Amino acid sequence: MDLLVVGIIVLILYAAVRLISAIGSGLSGARYRAYRALASRYRGRYEHRGLVDPPTVSFGHHGSSVRVGLAPVVAGQPSVPRTRVVARFGTGLPFRLELFPVQRPSPKQTPRGTRLVRLGDPVFDRQYVVRANDPEIARELIDTQAARSAIEGLRKLAPPAGMLVSVSPERLLVQIDRNLGQSVASLDAAVREALALHDLLRLSVAARMAEGISIVDEPASDPLEAGPATCKVCNEAIGPDEDRVLCASCRTPHHRDCWSFVGACSIYGCQGKRCVPS
Structure with a gap:
């Protein structure tokens, strides 16, 4: 008799666990339907661990690895949900940019080598803050109708001051x-x-670097007039006392830490992976 009671209790507990699991799976599927749809649309990988942690979706796009999900909550900071789309380039780009609404607080540390960029459009300049290490690339990128449309589309999805584009x-x-x-x-x-901006960015930088290759290969008529070499990653001059390296393939100079950060030559089309001391 005792064994029968124990058996019934075990069966009830097992059924309860299965029921809770089924309900949890159903709720999770409904709650994260957007991520499942995204994974299906881009033939990506849907990852979800547990009922509490939000899922992520990963997929490839034009040579970059894209990951979509909620930003992790950092202890001591406001737990505002932040949706992130991160595209890691297959080949490093020697370009830095930050774009955000003027209402958004500026970061404590601005990206290295960047400066404020004005596009000359009074309406846009009143609405957004733009910083870049190459103002010409920034203007060429943002002045296109496709880029403006993408930026405006992202702004409409965000609360006031709740949008950031960082390169x-x-x-x-x-x-x-x-x-x-x-x-x-x-x-x-x-x-x-985000993918529209990614594609426009790569095209703009590619065109700029293609122009830069011919300039780099052309020797200066007077070394004194040429001035110090410029690192193509941070766009800053390489001082005589600074640690620098040369790309073993095209001999373009870089700051050593900039080379380590990118992991390859910054000149578009070179694809050099090895550096030598300068």
């Missing part, structure tokens, strides 16, 4: 301070606009 030599980061995973359309729109 470093290794990645593009688009952040919206809102949980876009609650809407299939919103998450899809954010990724679509």
